[in-house]
Amino acid sequence: MPAVVITFSNCTGGSAKTSTAAAVSIEFAKTTGKRILVVDIDPQRDLSKYFGFDQPEALEGQSNVVDVIKGNAPAKAAIVKPVIDNEYRGVDLLLGADHEGAALEQWIASSSLPAMYMIKALRPIINDYDVILIDGPGSMGIVGQGAAMAATYVVAVAVPLMKEVRGVTELEKHLIRLNDDVRSEINLPPLEVDGIVFARSPVRVPRQSPNAVRTGGTHYHDIIEATTEAYPDKLLLPFIRTSITVPDAYSAEMPINVFEPDDKASQDYRDLAATMIERGFTAPKTRSLAA
Template sequence: MPCRTIAVANQKGGTGKTATTLSLGMALARSGQRVLLVDTDPQGDLTKSLGWHAPDALETTLANHLNAMIEGVILDPREGILSHDEGIDLMPANIELAGMEMPILMAMSREQLVNMWMSPLKADYDFILFDCAPTLGIIPINAFVASDSVLVPVSAEYLPASAMAGLLKTVGRVRRQINPSLEVEGILVTLSDSRNNLAHEVEETIRRQYSSAYRVFDTVIPRAVSAAEAPAAGMSVFSYDGAGKVARAFERLAEEVLDRG
């Protein structure tokens, strides 16, 4: 099976991007897929959520690879990849990535740097998932260029506003100008509290507005205290609360993603 690369993105903050990257990646790994997660957020939330609580102390992160691409320095693309004991790999990120923004913008192939680093790794994995920061800057655009598709988590706690339109426009621009095969993997409703009327309203609005043009996943990710606690323990929801509703939901999401493949 060829490697599938998916960017998890929404420029609105706190929509469950990092949680989705981590838990979808774990669910895919549990079904036998070889998975690499790539933290592309200078906050390093994905890195921290997997138990590397001091990302700034890590020697090699995504920033070093992008710098090596710009400078033409030879660096093994696997250098710095961390193995989590639940069976997935991680290319971490830290605050150094924030300092790379300007050098990336000045680089000759400024939209291609992540793709250039990642391409040789596609032979080693079935899935590569990128956790994007809540921006539409040059680093998420690099992730879109490297990806087959973009998966968009949307919080059930807010009616989707202009953020979605901006994101879908950017995806369209990348498709037209750089990566013609880029697709929208799907829109995923997250952080849903079934006792809350707004959550139902948001889900209905999203299905009504988007399902004719995009896949809206049948799976909705529920809000649960255990899912909010797991990252501090450096564990996935599968280890932290394997019988819980969030773990079940990510298993169903992984099935939907695999069905598409």
């Protein structure tokens, strides 16, 4: 059975995609016992850092994601076991690379099937895992598009601001273009925004009765309303709260929920992972009734 692939995407950087991919992967491994792989495609390789690989290029003879994309190494050669607490074994990492983002875009663009680069890179290992989480880049350039192409589920991660909700619409436009230009031509099912995560939230928005949130203003109500209206059933709750411990966890090279399991952001990630599992994000996609 091929792995289910979840790609965390957005059209902006700094929306907590990487922090979310790291934390959610740990929760999935802990609570489902499934074989999990996280893929670091960002040239800043923050995801690799979260799993203790600060300078992957310093590891002699170690292949990385760019080697795999360029066909210079098999995917297996770029997969490492994070050296964090025993309790959190079960997440493998496809190692990031300190590459020039624009150069990789160019390299992929000049290949014969640019949109397929990630599908191709993952194909040899797709049966070795149950769930693969891709930490997409902060834009929908060629690298971001290919990361989305490999997805069973596309999850947008955004900070709860109106401008960011519009970023989700931007992402959706890119997916529609991929559907029209590529996927329909080769008989792949259409992509859509399957879930929306709001992170770095100053307020607590729980799983239950999100509209009960009291902030003294109407902004967060408006965000929830606008999102629910534009994307019925796609909002994944709770919001992940802002916590000063998240940057500390990054410096300590650990996902927040390994670094400080009782932190409020860790609690939120635990609940978010539960929501995602309940909604079927770790299982193969069944065609929605509307399709």
